[in-house]
Amino acid sequence: MNNMPINRQEHDNSEDTMVDKTSQFLTFTIAGEHFGMDLHQTREIIEYAGITKVPLMPKFISGVINLRGEVVPVIDLSVRLGRKPITIHKRTCVIVIELHTSEQYCVLGLLADAVNEVIDISASDIEEAPAFGAKIRAEFIQGIAKKDGEFIVLLDAEKTLSPRELAHLVEAELQ
Amino acid sequence: MSLDDVLQTFYVEAQEHLESMENVLLKMDEGECDNDMLNDIFRSAHTIKGSAGIFGLDHIVSFTHVVENVLDRARDNEIKIEKNLIDVMFKCRDHMQNLVAVTLDEFNGQAELQKNDGDLLAALAPWASADSKQTQAKTSTVTASQNDNKLTDEGDNNKLWHISLRLSTDCLRNGMDPLSFIKFLSSLGKIKHIETIIDAFPDSAHFDAETLYLAYEIALQSDASLEEIENTFMFVQDDSDITILSASAKVDDYLALIDKRPEDNQRLADILVNCGSLTRDALEQGLISQNKKNSTPDKQAATDKLAGQAVEQDKTSESTVSIDLTKQNKNKSSEGKQIRIDSNRLDHLINLIGELVINQQRIELLSKDTKNPALTEAVDDFDNFTNQIRDAALSLRMVPIGATFQRFKRLVRDTAQALGKDVELIIEGADTELDRLMVEKLGDPLTHIVRNAMDHGLESIEARQAAGKNIKGQLKLAAYHEGGHIIIAISDDGNGIDKVRVREKAIEKGLINPDAQLSDNELFHLIFHPGFSTATEVTNLSGRGVGMDVVKRNVEALQGSIDISSQTGVGSEFKIRLPLTLAIIDGFHVEASGTHFIIPQATIIECINLANHQDIKGRHCINLRGDMIPYLKMSEIFKLTPSHPQTLANNKIPSSVKRELVIVKFGNDVAGIAVDRLNGEIQTVVKPLGPIFKALKGIGGSSLLGNGEIAFILDIPQLIELAIANEIVNKTGKSKNSE
Numbered sequence: 001m002n003n004m005p006i007n008r009q010e011h012d013n014s015e016d017t018m019v020d021k022t023s024q025f026l027t028f029t030i031a032g033e034h035f036g037m038d039l040h041q042t043r044e045i046i047e048y049a050g051i052t053k054v055p056l057m058p059k060f061i062s063g064v065i066n067l068r069g070e071v072v073p074v075i076d077l078s079v080r081l082g083r084k085p086i087t088i089h090k091r092t093c094v095i096v097i098e099l100h101t102s103e104q105y106c107v108l109g110l111l112a113d114a115v116n117e118v119i120d121i122s123a124s125d126i127e128e129a130p131a132f133g134a135k136i137r138a139e140f141i142q143g144i145a146k147k148d149g150e151f152i153v154l155l156d157a158e159k160t161l162s163p164r165e166l167a168h169l170v171e172a173e174l175q
Numbered sequence: 176m177s178l179d180d181v182l183q184t185f186y187v188e189a190q191e192h193l194e195s196m197e198n199v200l201l202k203m204d205e206g207e208c209d210n211d212m213l214n215d216i217f218r219s220a221h222t223i224k225g226s227a228g229i230f231g232l233d234h235i236v237s238f239t240h241v242v243e244n245v246l247d248r249a250r251d252n253e254i255k256i257e258k259n260l261i262d263v264m265f266k267c268r269d270h271m272q273n274l275v276a277v278t279l280d281e282f283n284g285q286a287e288l289q290k291n292d293g294d295l296l297a298a299l300a301p302w303a304s305a306d307s308k309q310t311q312a313k314t315s316t317v318t319a320s321q322n323d324n325k326l327t328d329e330g331d332n333n334k335l336w337h338i339s340l341r342l343s344t345d346c347l348r349n350g351m352d353p354l355s356f357i358k359f360l361s362s363l364g365k366i367k368h369i370e371t372i373i374d375a376f377p378d379s380a381h382f383d384a385e386t387l388y389l390a391y392e393i394a395l396q397s398d399a400s401l402e403e404i405e406n407t408f409m410f411v412q413d414d415s416d417i418t419i420l421s422a423s424a425k426v427d428d429y430l431a432l433i434d435k436r437p438e439d440n441q442r443l444a445d446i447l448v449n450c451g452s453l454t455r456d457a458l459e460q461g462l463i464s465q466n467k468k469n470s471t472p473d474k475q476a477a478t479d480k481l482a483g484q485a486v487e488q489d490k491t492s493e494s495t496v497s498i499d500l501t502k503q504n505k506n507k508s509s510e511g512k513q514i515r516i517d518s519n520r521l522d523h524l525i526n527l528i529g530e531l532v533i534n535q536q537r538i539e540l541l542s543k544d545t546k547n548p549a550l551t552e553a554v555d556d557f558d559n560f561t562n563q564i565r566d567a568a569l570s571l572r573m574v575p576i577g578a579t580f581q582r583f584k585r586l587v588r589d590t591a592q593a594l595g596k597d598v599e600l601i602i603e604g605a606d607t608e609l610d611r612l613m614v615e616k617l618g619d620p621l622t623h624i625v626r627n628a629m630d631h632g633l634e635s636i637e638a639r640q641a642a643g644k645n646i647k648g649q650l651k652l653a654a655y656h657e658g659g660h661i662i663i664a665i666s667d668d669g670n671g672i673d674k675v676r677v678r679e680k681a682i683e684k685g686l687i688n689p690d691a692q693l694s695d696n697e698l699f700h701l702i703f704h705p706g707f708s709t710a711t712e713v714t715n716l717s718g719r720g721v722g723m724d725v726v727k728r729n730v731e732a733l734q735g736s737i738d739i740s741s742q743t744g745v746g747s748e749f750k751i752r753l754p755l756t757l758a759i760i761d762g763f764h765v766e767a768s769g770t771h772f773i774i775p776q777a778t779i780i781e782c783i784n785l786a787n788h789q790d791i792k793g794r795h796c797i798n799l800r801g802d803m804i805p806y807l808k809m810s811e812i813f814k815l816t817p818s819h820p821q822t823l824a825n826n827k828i829p830s831s832v833k834r835e836l837v838i839v840k841f842g843n844d845v846a847g848i849a850v851d852r853l854n855g856e857i858q859t860v861v862k863p864l865g866p867i868f869k870a871l872k873g874i875g876g877s878s879l880l881g882n883g884e885i886a887f888i889l890d891i892p893q894l895i896e897l898a899i900a901n902e903i904v905n906k907t908g909k910s911k912n913s914e
Contacts, residue, residue: 052885054864055770055813056871064864064877064885069530071862071877071885106865163866171870 022122027152028112030078036154041097045115048092058173059085065109074109081136086111097157106163121145181410185226189275192219196268201584208256217246228359234282235274238292242267245302254302263298270295336421337452339432340391343414347387351411359407364397368450394450426457521571528568529860535561536881574614576654577605583625590629597636598648607654609661613733620726624665624749632669632747666748672741677701699739703727754875760861764854767809771886773878778839778891782853785836806836806847807898841892873897
């Protein structure tokens with residue numbers, strides 16, 4: 001429940017100056033694709049145990065869940081990244097993330113098919129996102145890492161899941 | 176504790192004292208005046224001066240000193256409280272507030288403040304003629320005569336105190352200069368003798384310039400009370416060892432002090448003798464009796480006057496005047512029946528209790544399954560207490576609006592004076608409770624509305640006379656509950672909003688077409704446009720057209736709305752409607768297409784079975800005892816499709832067949848909400864849905880049910896709005912295809 005301190009400094013460095021530092025990423029799979037997210041931003045992983053749909057919401061908002069008394073919105077990351085909605089199955093899980101943006105503090109759940117592992121990736125092993133070809137908006141991608149011959153798309157959670165932008169999308173849907 | 180923290184404490188306390196000064200002044204302005212009030216206001220000024228002195232905020236001290244002096248004379252009935260004085264005192268209070276806000280350096284750099292300072296001191300001069308009276312009394316020397324084994328004063332109130340000061344070694348690091356305490360002590364009375372003990376000084380290799388190694392033994396002659404002297408050390412008492420003994424304390428207390436200190440006993444005893452706090456004879460006597468371990472009561476002590484206190488025979492406890500300062504402080508705060516808590520801690524507590532309640536509800540469900548009567552009973556008790564805990568915790572966040580309203584008394588008074596109007600402020604529903612956050616954010620909007628009402632709404636005395644109205648204009652601030660909302664109403668009996676003028680101005684500004692048909696409410700809402708003002712001339716109070724748009728924005732940020740009603744010549748009313756966020760709500764739990772909803776109980780009139788009623792001419796309207804009631808279907812308005820296969824199985828009725836109708840009231844209108852199932856009353860904690868869902872109308876928040884499922888709390892006015900909007904869209908055929 002307690003806030004996890006986020007080492008923003010380290011994060012910034014890896015982005016801007018490419019100092020050779022390692023950062024930890026949580027990797028997960030959605031529809032066979034591998035994604036990674038800065039470990040500092042993730043809080044916990046829980047089993048998918050049903051979801052309460054919120055009326056009139058766009059598809060990328062799956063609904064809300066009760067996380068020990070907290071009502072947490074759950075995002076279908078797959079839809080958000082422009083793919084088909086995720087298929088719920090027995091092993092579907094929810095990655096709970098915390099976003100500390102300059103505007104607000106926000107807790108969100110993300111649906112994933114499977115959570116794989118926590119890996120250390122050194123900044124020099126992260127390649128810049130290709131301008132196109134990833135079929136994901138370039139600004140959502142923090143970089144691409146390679147591990148055991150597979151590509152891992154490292155997502156920039158603050159851009160992909162910016163509460164402000166999500167709210168705008170909801171507003172647009174409702175009009 | 177760093178200096179910043181301590182300064183923060185000073186600011187907070189100064190603010191409280193300034194507020195209490197203002198309240199007293201307002202009462203005096205209304206003609207009340209008694210000794211208690213004078214004492215109150217004097218004490219406030221005195222405390223501010225004292226605390227400021229400790230921080231070396233000399234600009235505050237010198238000004239407040241004069242204010243305090245005048246108040247002291249008033250207290251002694253040397254001068255009378257009159258209107259002029261109250262006016263000047265108001266200004267002085269405001270000036271003190273400005274002074275508190277700036278540092279000494281900033282003060283020296285601000286010519287305006289200094290000029291103000293001078294002006295006000297000059298204004299106070301007529302009342303402060305005998306300025307030096309108080310200080311003279313304090314510094315007048317009294318020959319202390321020797322009385323048996325102690326020095327006491329005779330024929331004068333001045334008492335001797337011995338202060339043994341062992342300040343925390345971090346004192347300097349925290350920004351406290353021991354010298355300033357000693358200086359301040361000298362303002363309380365006369366320092367007869369001071370010994371500096373440098374035993375703790377290390378050799379030069381270990382010397383740290385930021386560590387305090389000095390200790391002091393001080394003999395103070397003063398008529399200040401023990402409390403006043405203690406207060407000097409208010410900001411350092413936490414980790415310092417300070418003992419204050421009155422001269423009439425017994426030898427044993429001094430001996431205890433000597434023992435307690437790390438310094439050499441004999442030397443310390445010499446110091447005490449040097450200070451004049453103890454005589455050599457008494458010391459020796461005391462030492463002898465101590466050596467003998469003789470427990471016979473000290474006859475000398477029994478004859479001492481212990482500042483009116485009964486002297487106990489027991490040597491160690493009550494008769495000792497040395498008091499643990501921390502303990503004192505605790506007593507003091509409980510006197511005020513208030514404690515200050517970090518709001519984050521409060522929020523944390525409330526979150527935890529929220530979880531407790533949910534867990535409890537789960538346990539309740541589980542215990543019912545066990546069919547064990549003893550367990551069920553125990554759980555019922557548990558339920559009872561959890562609910563009480565929750566209510567108590569939630570009430571911690573709620574504060575009455577009264578304090579906010581009270582602040583407007585001053586604003587109204589000053590504004591009325593500036594405008595040459597006679598205005599009476601009426602406050603209603605001051606004990607209506609609101610969430611603390613809301614109260615904080617309401618200040619600005621209320622100020623704007625009140626100012627506007629006074630400037631534009633209420634007429635001048637002449638105009639009121641001409642219109643045959645009471646020359647005293649009325650401005651009313653009221654707060655009350657209505658239909659699950661809190662209403663803050665600001666009304667005046669002035670001239671009302673000039674509809675023609677608003678219209679003209681709006682056309683001029685291009686906000687509306689010249690031939691636009693507007694309802695009164697729509698017309699009035701035009702005044703919330705940025706830059707909109709009907710005032711022909713800009714006053715320094717209002718008319719610049721900023722303000723009302725701020726009002727609207729602030730209120731909307733609180734998820735509230737504003738209604739305006741106004742009648743020419745009779746007055747206007749601004750009604751701010753606010754949700755009860757984070758309050759517990761009494762709701763009614765309903766279900767539609769497998770989704771749980773909670774309707775705020777306060778909006779519900781009744782529930783009926785829809786099967787018994789026929790739609791009127793195919794519309795969503797029924798005839799209820801002669802009234803035509805429109806209704807909306809939850810499943811339609813929220814485009815619900817039964818999502819849980821479970822629900823489908825349980826609920827054989829297709830979702831198109833509506834069964835139950837909840838009749839709700841919003842404002843003056845009545846409507847029905849068709850749902851599948853009524854699940855009964857429920858008391859729940861509102862959980863806001865978060866920023867992402869801000870645009871979602873009709874749902875005000877969420878709540879957790881006993882089984883852990885999430886229910887949505889309906890916002891009835893918004894829901895009806897949504898229904899109306901949908902209807903318009905459907906009629907005009909512009910219905911957007913849902914994806």
